[in-house]
Amino acid sequence: MKKVILVNRLDSLVDALEALPGPLEFLNFETTQESFRMxxxxxxxxxxxxxxxxxxxQKGRELFKQQYVESIGRINQNNHSLDWWSMPFTDKNPxxxxxxxxxxxxxxIIRRLQGNARLLVVITNSNDLAVQVKLWAASEALEAxxxxxxxxxxxxxxxAFTPAGIIKMxxxxxxxxxLSRRYKPVRNEVDDYLLITSPTHLRSFSKPQSYTDVxxxxxxxxxxxxxxxxxxxxxxxxxxxxxxQKLKSVDSxxxxxxxxxxxxxxxxxxxxxxxxxxxxxxxxxxxxxxxxGVDFSFLVNRAIWDAYHTGNSFMSFRFYYSxxxxxxxxxxxxxxxxxxxLPWERMLVLGIRSVSPKTRILGYQHASVTxxxxxxxxxxxxxxxxxxxxxxxxxxxxxxxxxxxxxxxPTGVVKSACALRQGQPSQVRAKQRAxxxxxxxxxxxxxxxxxxxxxxxxxxxFEDSSQYSIRIRPHPSIPIKPAIEAASVALNECFxxxxxxxxxxxxWADTVLYASxxxxxxxxxxxxxxxxxxxxxxxxxxxxxxxNEFKWSVAQPSDLIPTIERVRRIADSEFSALQLxxxxxxxxxxxxVTEDGLRVFWEG
Numbered sequence: 159m160k161k162v163i164l165v166n167r168l169d170s171l172v173d174a175l176e177a178l179p180g181p182l183e184f185l186n187f188e189t190t191q192e193s194f195r196m197x198x199x200x201x202x203x204x205x206x207x208x209x210x211x212x213x214x215x216q217k218g219r220e221l222f223k224q225q226y227v228e229s230i231g232r233i234n235q236n237n238h239s240l241d242w243w244s245m246p247f248t249d250k251n252p253x254x255x256x257x258x259x260x261x262x263x264x265x266x267i268i269r270r271l272q273g274n275a276r277l278l279v280v281i282t283n284s285n286d287l288a289v290q291v292k293l294w295a296a297s298e299a300l301e302a303x304x305x306x307x308x309x310x311x312x313x314x315x316x317x318a319f320t321p322a323g324i325i326k327m328x329x330x331x332x333x334x335x336x337l338s339r340r341y342k343p344v345r346n347e348v349d350d351y352l353l354i355t356s357p358t359h360l361r362s363f364s365k366p367q368s369y370t371d372v373x374x375x376x377x378x379x380x381x382x383x384x385x386x387x388x389x390x391x392x393x394x395x396x397x398x399x400x401x402x403q404k405l406k407s408v409d410s411x412x413x414x415x416x417x418x419x420x421x422x423x424x425x426x427x428x429x430x431x432x433x434x435x436x437x438x439x440x441x442x443x444x445x446x447x448x449x450x451g452v453d454f455s456f457l458v459n460r461a462i463w464d465a466y467h468t469g470n471s472f473m474s475f476r477f478y479y480s481x482x483x484x485x486x487x488x489x490x491x492x493x494x495x496x497x498x499x500l501p502w503e504r505m506l507v508l509g510i511r512s513v514s515p516k517t518r519i520l521g522y523q524h525a526s527v528t529x530x531x532x533x534x535x536x537x538x539x540x541x542x543x544x545x546x547x548x549x550x551x552x553x554x555x556x557x558x559x560x561x562x563x564x565x566x567x568p569t570g571v572v573k574s575a576c577a578l579r580q581g582q583p584s585q586v587r588a589k590q591r592a593x594x595x596x597x598x599x600x601x602x603x604x605x606x607x608x609x610x611x612x613x614x615x616x617x618x619x620f621e622d623s624s625q626y627s628i629r630i631r632p633h634p635s636i637p638i639k640p641a642i643e644a645a646s647v648a649l650n651e652c653f654x655x656x657x658x659x660x661x662x663x664x665x666w667a668d669t670v671l672y673a674s675x676x677x678x679x680x681x682x683x684x685x686x687x688x689x690x691x692x693x694x695x696x697x698x699x700x701x702x703x704x705x706n707e708f709k710w711s712v713a714q715p716s717d718l719i720p721t722i723e724r725v726r727r728i729a730d731s732e733f734s735a736l737q738l739x740x741x742x743x744x745x746x747x748x749x750x751v752t753e754d755g756l757r758v759f760w761e762g
Contacts, residue, residue: 160271162278162295164288165305168196171279174305181205183270184279187263189610191644193281200279212694214266216713219696222262223532226250229449231537233458236445238543241436243504244474245465247458251500251533252697253604257461258532260287261454262696267291268452271300282306290456297453317467321437327469328430331418331476334394335426337402338419343389343488350491352381352388352760353484355506357496358414360396363404369414373496373524376578376751377759382411386760390414391484393477393502417480420487425479433472440466474501481509490517494759497521497550499533504545511545520762521547524579526676526747527557529704530697536566549762551575554749560704573762576755577748588685588737592668595726599656599667600630601677602638604699608673609641611693616671617647618715624652626722631656631663631677669722674699682708683744685737687725689718702747708740 161178165171166188184200184207186193200206230250234242242248252258264287270278282288288304295302308314316322356373363369371378371390381388394401394416405414440462447455465471484490493510495503503521510517527534536544550572552558558574561567600616602609609632620628630653632638638655656663660677664670670681670688678688679701690700692713702709710725712718728736749755 159299159301160276160278161301161303162267162271162280162291163303163305164280164282164291165196165303166192166281166283167305167307168192168199170305170307171196171199171281174279174303175203178277180277181207182277182279183207183209183275184281185209185211185266185270186281187211187287188281188283189607189644190283191646194646196281209270210694211266212692212713214269215262215696216692216694218266219262219698220529222265223529223697225449226258226261227532227535228537229447229454231540233443233445233447234540235537235543237441237443240478240508241432241441241471243508243545244432244471244478244501245462246470246501247461247465249499249501249504249533250535251498252530255461255464256284256286257457259696260284260290260457261449263287264290264294264454264457265450265452268294271295271298286457286460290454293456294452321434321467323467323469324430324433324437324472327472328426331421331426331429331472334398334402334416335418335421335423337399338416341405341413341415341419343413343415343420343484345487347487347489349387349489351488352386353391353488353490353493354378354388354412355391355393355481355493355495357393357395358401360401363401363408367407367409369405369408369410372579373522374494374578377494377756378412380756388412389488391420391480392416415484417477420480420484421476422479422483425483426476429472429475429479432475433466433469436471437466470501474505477502478505478509481506482512485510485512485514485517490514492518492520492760494520494522495547496524497534497547498523499546507545507547518549519547520759521550522575522578522759523550523552523557523561525553526679526701527560528674528697528699528701530695530699532697534561535564538566541566541568546571549573551758551762553577553580554745554747556705556743556747573758574749575758575762576751578751580748588734588741589665591685591730591733595668595722596626597666597668598626598628598722599663599670599677599681600628601670601672601675602631602636603633603673603675603677604636606636606641606644608693608699609636609638610645612673612691613641613645613647613649615691615693615715615718616653617649619718620650620652623719624650626652628653629656629663629666630654631660633675669725671718674701676701678702678709679744679747682740685740687736689721689725691718702743705743707743708736 163174186197247255247257285306285308288306292302292304354374392414447458555574561572670678672678673691673693681688688709690711710721712721
């Protein structure tokens with residue numbers, strides 16, 4: 159009988175292996191020191207074969223992407239309701255939830271067991287994955303051993319057995335409601351208003367007595383200059399107390415209102431009641447939850463459970479009631495919001511449309527996208543039930559073409575506008591090419607997992623080379639030291655860690671390496687060649703996916719230096735032509751802010 163063992167502790171692995179002699183295959187889904195120790199033990203065992211995770215995920219990720227979008231879309235079609243749309247996993251976002259990643263791992267395990275593997279060891283910290291595999295194995299007359307140990311911390315206990323998450327979010331909302339009441343808008347059912355709904359950050363208040371919208375800055379300034387009536391509904395992020403203190407001194411013709419200011423005490427209670435109702439009685443799935451013909455309903459039900467045990471659904475409900483209250487109090491001719499198809503956005507749309515169906519609602523795709531942004535994709539018939547805006551405006555033609563091609567949006571919904579947040583790449587002069595091209599800038603982003611995988615990739619790629627100067631630039635909000643310790647790598651004298659300005663790093667660089675960072679795009683805009691390091695994730699993380707005229711990709715450490723040298727040998731005349739193509743691409747990706755581009759926001 160075929161057997162699979164799912165484990166996350168070295169001592170449990172050793173105990174299991176003593177009772178199971180003979181050959182085996184193993185997969186490692188983790189990037190922790192404990193998982194690396196387990197891998198080392200397995201590599202020393204006679205007859206043990208390591209299955210390279212990256213190659214398997216790379217080969218199947220395009221098919222998996224399509225299957226996952228269709229599966230979750232079908233589940234959404236069968237279960238759609240106000241309560242349903244409040245849950246995070248329904249947006250398919252692979253960055254904020256575990257469901258997408260665990261589903262890809264589940265399918266990979268099944269494929270190995272349906273192949274030649276007789277004994278499969280899976281290193282994972284996910285008990286949910288282990289239980290789902292065990293349920294599937296039972297239906298296939300296979301043996302599955304769940305040896306995953308879950309630490310029973312006080313935080314785990316509170317989440318598992320109490321509505322602490324809902325209570326915490328309720329108390330937080332009540333607190334900020336008291337502080338935000340001064341920003342409550344006056345009733346005006348005569349004048350037409352533009353409502354801009356936008357997250358706010360500390361840098362939104364970088365200038366004294368002023369507010370600069372991070373996402374819609376030029377548009378807000380344009381409306382102020384034309385005298386049109388507008389207001390900003392703010393989702394306050396990052397040190398909200400400090401931001402509210404700054405907001406007191408803002409002198410602007412466009413009022414900024416925290417969403418709590420547009421709630422009544424009754425709305426807050428209703429939000430809590432809705433969340434608690436679902437906590438007590440978790441909704442049952444209607445229809446099946448299958449992907450590639452395989453039942454993965456346990457993972458889906460765990461995602462539902464998580465939504466009502468963390469306070470996430472409560473936060474979604476309060477956005478619904480805030481938008482509904484505002485649309486009843488003020489005549490909203492048009493609403494524009496940052497579009498990522500997240501739960502709070504859907505609740506905004508539902509709240510406004512419930513009382514003001516004539517309001518024109520526009521979503522603005524404000525940043526770079528990758529093929530992994532499946533939250534922007536709908537299943538084939540999902541648009542019939544999904545709450546989405548009347549039009550989606552993009553930063554340029556590149557993203558517009560992708561959404562029209564793969565997003566399954568109705569004809570005419572997606573329109574090209576301009577890049578309000580980013581600089582104008584078409585105005586940047588191409589950097590002069592260096593003679594030796596030995597300066598390599600590595601841009602990190604996204605997560606500690608990406609850091610660890612990139613560091614392991616780089617140390618393998620450059621272990622026998624000292625001819626390059628490699629500068630690693632961490633993301634400003636993600637420290638690199640924990641990743642270096644977890645990966646147990648020793649960076650040689652060729653490596654340095656940047657703590658300077660990005661502009662200085664790009665001026666220094668001859669080549670930019672990245673896995674998901676938009677610094678690669680900024681490099682191309684300056685005429686610097688970019689190389690994407692494909693870390694073999696279950697979805698493609700390259701923001702310049704599908705374009706290769708001044709960008710290269712490598713999936714194996716052994717291919718990195720040969721690729722750098724191939725770029726280095728390009729003739730100057732051809733290199734200059736490629737620089738121009740790169741800048742043209744970026745200008746179509748991030749279109750400059752012009753009168754025509756801004757006009758789309760009030761005519762689209």
